[in-house]
Amino acid sequence: MKSLLLRLCVAAGILFAGLTTAFAADSKLIVALLPKSKGNAYFISCKAGAERAAKELGIQLLFDGPTDSNAAKQNEIVENWITLGVDVIAVAAENREGISTALRKAQKQGIKVVTYDADSMPDARSFFVNQATPQGISHALMDEAARLTGETGEFAMITASLTAANQREWQKYIEARLKEKYPKMKLVAVRPCDDLKDKAQSEATALMSANPNLKLIMAICSPGVPGAAEAVKQAGKTGKVKVVGLGLPSENRRYVKEGVTDSVILWKTEDLGYLTVYAGVALAKGELKSGAKSLKAGLLGTFAIQGDNILLGKPFIFNKDNIDQFNF
Amino acid sequence: MSRHFRELSVAAALAAVLVALAIFAPAFFQPQPLLSLVTREAPTLVVACGMTLVIICRQIDISVGSQFSVCSVCAGLLAAMNWPLALVPPAAIATGALLGAVNGVLIAGLRLPSIVVTLAMMVTLRQGLNMVRQGEFVNLPDRVQWFGLSQVDGQWALVFTALLLLVVLGLAMRHLAAGRFVYAIGSDAEAARLSGIRPQLGTFLVFVFMGGLTGLAAAMNMMQSPQVQPLAGSGLELKVIAAVVVGGVAISGGRGNLWGAFTGLLLLACIAPALTHLHIESYWEKAIQGAIILLAVVADSVRSRNEIR
Numbered sequence: 089m090k091s092l093l094l095r096l097c098v099a100a101g102i103l104f105a106g107l108t109t110a111f112a113a114d115s116k117l118i119v120a121l122l123p124k125s126k127g128n129a130y131f132i133s134c135k136a137g138a139e140r141a142a143k144e145l146g147i148q149l150l151f152d153g154p155t156d157s158n159a160a161k162q163n164e165i166v167e168n169w170i171t172l173g174v175d176v177i178a179v180a181a182e183n184r185e186g187i188s189t190a191l192r193k194a195q196k197q198g199i200k201v202v203t204y205d206a207d208s209m210p211d212a213r214s215f216f217v218n219q220a221t222p223q224g225i226s227h228a229l230m231d232e233a234a235r236l237t238g239e240t241g242e243f244a245m246i247t248a249s250l251t252a253a254n255q256r257e258w259q260k261y262i263e264a265r266l267k268e269k270y271p272k273m274k275l276v277a278v279r280p281c282d283d284l285k286d287k288a289q290s291e292a293t294a295l296m297s298a299n300p301n302l303k304l305i306m307a308i309c310s311p312g313v314p315g316a317a318e319a320v321k322q323a324g325k326t327g328k329v330k331v332v333g334l335g336l337p338s339e340n341r342r343y344v345k346e347g348v349t350d351s352v353i354l355w356k357t358e359d360l361g362y363l364t365v366y367a368g369v370a371l372a373k374g375e376l377k378s379g380a381k382s383l384k385a386g387l388l389g390t391f392a393i394q395g396d397n398i399l400l401g402k403p404f405i406f407n408k409d410n411i412d413q414f415n416f
Numbered sequence: 417m418s419r420h421f422r423e424l425s426v427a428a429a430l431a432a433v434l435v436a437l438a439i440f441a442p443a444f445f446q447p448q449p450l451l452s453l454v455t456r457e458a459p460t461l462v463v464a465c466g467m468t469l470v471i472i473c474r475q476i477d478i479s480v481g482s483q484f485s486v487c488s489v490c491a492g493l494l495a496a497m498n499w500p501l502a503l504v505p506p507a508a509i510a511t512g513a514l515l516g517a518v519n520g521v522l523i524a525g526l527r528l529p530s531i532v533v534t535l536a537m538m539v540t541l542r543q544g545l546n547m548v549r550q551g552e553f554v555n556l557p558d559r560v561q562w563f564g565l566s567q568v569d570g571q572w573a574l575v576f577t578a579l580l581l582l583v584v585l586g587l588a589m590r591h592l593a594a595g596r597f598v599y600a601i602g603s604d605a606e607a608a609r610l611s612g613i614r615p616q617l618g619t620f621l622v623f624v625f626m627g628g629l630t631g632l633a634a635a636m637n638m639m640q641s642p643q644v645q646p647l648a649g650s651g652l653e654l655k656v657i658a659a660v661v662v663g664g665v666a667i668s669g670g671r672g673n674l675w676g677a678f679t680g681l682l683l684l685a686c687i688a689p690a691l692t693h694l695h696i697e698s699y700w701e702k703a704i705q706g707a708i709i710l711l712a713v714v715a716d717s718v719r720s721r722n723e724i725r
Contacts, residue, residue, distance in 0.1 A: 128550045156547035250699060279698050285645040286637065290456050294689035297449035298441065311645055314553075318641050322452050322567060339553050342642055 117147040118174040119368045121361070122165055124182050124206065126153035129338065129416040130357055131180070134205070137361030144386050145369050150174065159183035166190040170197055176368035179213070180205035188212035200371040204364040210396065214371055214378065217364045218397040219355045222254070226261030228403040229332065230270070232351050233306050236330045240272040241303035244295045246316055246333075248283045248309035258308050276302065281312050288315025289322075296323055307333030313352060317343035337406050337414040344411050352406040357416055359388060360400055367398050422664035422715065423676040429708075430683045433690055441693035455571040455640060457685045458578035459484075459633035461678065464656040465585050466629035468677040470530075471660055472589075473622045474602040474669025479519065479534040480630050480656065482541035484649030487512045487634035489545060492554035492644035501563065505635035509628045515541070516627020520620035527616075538653070545646055554644040561642050574636050581629075586674040598622060603670030658705065659684050662712040666720075684708065 121138050123131030135151050142149035150169070154161035159182040167190060169177055177194055181187045181203055191201050191212035204217040233243060245262070247255045259278065266273060276299050281288035292305055292315060305320070307313040313333030317340070320329050331349040333340075343349040366385035370376035376383055383398055384390045392399050406414065437444045444450070463480055470477045491508040495501070515537070522533045562570025589595035597618050600608040605615040638644055663680030665672025687708075688701050 125550055129552065156543075156550070277692060277695070277698075279692060280701075282651060284647060284650065285641070285643075286456065286648055289641070290453055290688065291692070293449050293452045293456075294692040297443050297446050298689075298693040298695070300443065311647070314641075314643060319452070323448060338555075339643070342555070 117145075117176070117369060117372055118150060118172075119147055119176040119178065119365055119372075120150040120152070120169045120174040121364065122162060122177065122179045123151070123153040124162075124180045125155060125157045126151070127155055130336065133357040133414075133416040134180075134361035134364075137356075137358030137363075138365045139361075140358070141362040141365035141369075141386060145365070147365075147369055149365065154182075157182050159186040162187055163190045166194060170194050170199065173197075174199060175372045176200045176202070178202045178204055178217075178364045178368050179208060181208045182206070184208055200368060202364060202368050202371060204360060214396065215367055215376070215393075216397050217360065217367055217400065218394075219360050219400045220403050221399065222257045223261050224401075225334065225353070225403055226258045227265050228353050228405070229258075229306060229308065229334065230262045230265040232332050232353065232405060233304055233330075234270045234273060236332060236350050237273065237303045239270050242274050242276045242299055242301050243304040243306060244277045244279065244292075244299065244302055245275060246279055246281050246288050246291055246305060246307040246309070246312040248312070249280045250278070255308060262306075262308070281307075281309065281315060283309055283311050285311040285315040285318075288312040289319045292316040292319035293323065296320070296325060296329060302329055304330040304332065307331070307335070309333075310335035310339065313349060314339050314343060317348045321346070321348050336416060337411050338416060340406070341411055344406065344408055347408070350407065352411070353403050354406065355400055356404045362386070362388060363391060363398065363400060422719065423673070423679060425715070426663055426676060426679045426683060426712075430679055430686070433683065433686055437686075437690055437693060441690075444689065444693045451568070451571050451575075453685075453689055455574050457681065458574045459637040460652065460655060460659075460685070461578045461681055462581060462629050462633040462636065463652060464659050464677050464681050465582055465674055466626035467656045467660050468663075468665055468672065468674050469585075469589070469598055469622050470626050471657075471665050471667060472602045472669060472672060473598050473619055474605070475523065475530040475619060475622070476657070476667075477516075477519065477530065477534045477623065477626050478653045478657070479515070479537035479541065480626065481649045481652035481654075482538045482545070483512055483515045483627060483630045484634050484637075484652050485545055485646055486515065486541050487631040488638055488644050488648050489549060489554060489646050491631075491635050491638050492556060495556050495560045495638070496554055498557065501560065504560075504638075505632065508635040508638075509631040512631025512634065513624050513628040516624045516630070517620075519627070520623035523623060524616040524620035542650070549646040551646055553646070556638070556642050556644065558642070561639060563639050570639065574639065577636065581632075582674055582678055589674060599670055655684070656681070658709050662708055664712070664716070666716060680712075 138149055152165050162182050177199055188209040191208055195201055201213040202215045203213045205219060207216040277295055279291040281291055288311060296302055305316045307316050313335040317331045320326060320331055326348045332351045335352050340349050340352045363385050367383060380393050382390050382392055487508045490511045491504050494507055495504050519534055519537055522528050523530045597613050600613055601615045601618045608615050659681035660677045663676030665677055684705055687704050691701055
């Protein structure tokens with residue numbers, strides 16, 4: 089009996105403490121960050137950056153999302169945040185149109201909305217924190233390929249499919265860059281891998297035997313990079329045929345450390361989370377208005393704004409020297 | 417001769433492609449890249465063997481791609497947990513057989529149409545896997561690749577395993593009672609029942625076998641690389657069904673054999689590398705494969721019409 093009473097007292101104490109902190113936190117700005125899926129290493133890394141920014145700015149950060157990539161669940165979470173009355177909602181949209189209705193509703197309630205990683209409809213948010221423009225990605229890939237081959241010789245490309253919109257767009261910019269800046273390099277083939285690592289490996293194997301002078305394979309879809317690397321390794325051409333591509337450090341770490349893959353290109357996901365929180369807070373405080381040309385984000389410095397896109401800037405190149413610092 | 421006309425015509429088409437390559441792109445026949453390519457198709461052959469049995473039995477299994485992914489990820493996780501390597505393939509086979517048994521119970525036990533059951537299975541397994549893994553690769557310990565053998569020995573071992581399975585199964589289907597039962601069930605389940613075969617049990621066992629082979633294939637695929645992609649196996653069902661149909665196995669059941677399916681697989685599998693070697697744009701790959709399948713189906717329909725006459 090006595091112990092029950094004690095427990096009740098403790099429970100009441102905790103409840104009271106909880107309430108006071110809730111009221112105390114009321115004065116703090118609340119930024120709610122919605123990933124496409126919360127278990128994904130990519131978004132966990134975004135969250136780490138967001139937490140850093142939240143600490144520097146002294147705001148409260150909420151982080152919640154679907155366990156799988158589920159557009160309907162995203163809407164539900166946004167609705168809950170509207171009820172909760174958060175100050176800023178930052179969303180990586182799973183479904184561009186799907187999420188926009190809920191975001192418009194949030195804006196009507198006076199909540200500031202930004203998107204990051206994947207945009208919603210433009211009228212449903214104030215700014216999109218754009219991690220990489222197609223041009224930025226393509227130029228980084230082509231420049232890196234040129235650097236690795238000494239700007240001469242044959243190279244081949246592996247894409248996800250010949251019809252995917254983003255792949256087509258990147259391919260177009262890569263070919264334009266090639267034509268403009270690297271006349272001594274020649275793109276000998278473009279092969280699709282259907283987003284399958286194993287098919288990429290077969291394609292890369294055939295590419296190397298069909299093109300004996302091949303100096304580099306560039307994979308512009310993430311499963312293509314380890315697939316091409318495995319093919320180069322099995323062919324015993326490590327170092328002779330270089331591999332570069334767009335992908336996650338965790339999927340390529342082994343090959344980068346073995347020297348098969350030279351460079352993996354992506355953006356720094358932590359910086360994306362960091363910049364998103366700074367943008368959201370600046371927006372809520374009225375420091376960031378539409379038409380602004382730049383945004384200052386704490387330790388990372390100033391970022392350019394193009395229209396309503398806040399640009400994270402040049403992609404990041406992961407290589408042998410730095411890849412161990414990244415765990416996504 | 418006329419009895420094997422269908423299989424021989426596929427073999428002739430394959431020979432024509434190989435001759436064209438020998439003349440215009442002899443680099444295709446360099447031993448190392450060729451061995452790598454053939455090894456990549458070894459797991460596909462194992463699945464195609466199972467699919468041949470399923471289709472001869474007048475059923476279909478479009479969940480093999482998803483089963484393959486689930487078995488790959490399970491095997492990969494076990495290997496990553498440092499299970500003894502010898503236990504990993506049996507575990508993959510058991511996983512596959514279990515999934516096959518679920519299909520089998522629904523199809524043979526409840527007599528539901530296999531295309532619907534396996535379609536549901538395909539979607540469920542794929543989505544379930546997406547939810548659990550979020551597309552994340554399974555990184556394997558170093559010793560898993562090639563089962564501790566050298567690369568070339570490992571590749572030969574995998575190719576040999578697949579070929580051994582093909583030969584044993586091919587002979588069993590021709591000469592063993594169990595093999596003939598599968599044909600009997602596929603030709604006419606009622607007649608088979610009247611002659612003392614239990615068609616439902618037979619169908620169930622064929623699906624369990626299909627699952628087991630898919631598990632084996634997943635293990636064989638895992639051993640070729642140091643990481644497992646959860647998406648591995650997507651589209652595999654189309655690849656093997658196409659190979660089996662091109663190889664002259666009748667989709668209406670009861671007719672065809674493993675040698676045909678094997679030739680069909682080789683023909684379809686060499687299209688992509690052949691195009692790369694002939695420097696032809698890859699847009700043609702799927703179109704050519706589609707045309708081959710269409711041609712095979714038309715040939716079958718012409719033949720069966722002639723037989724009726």
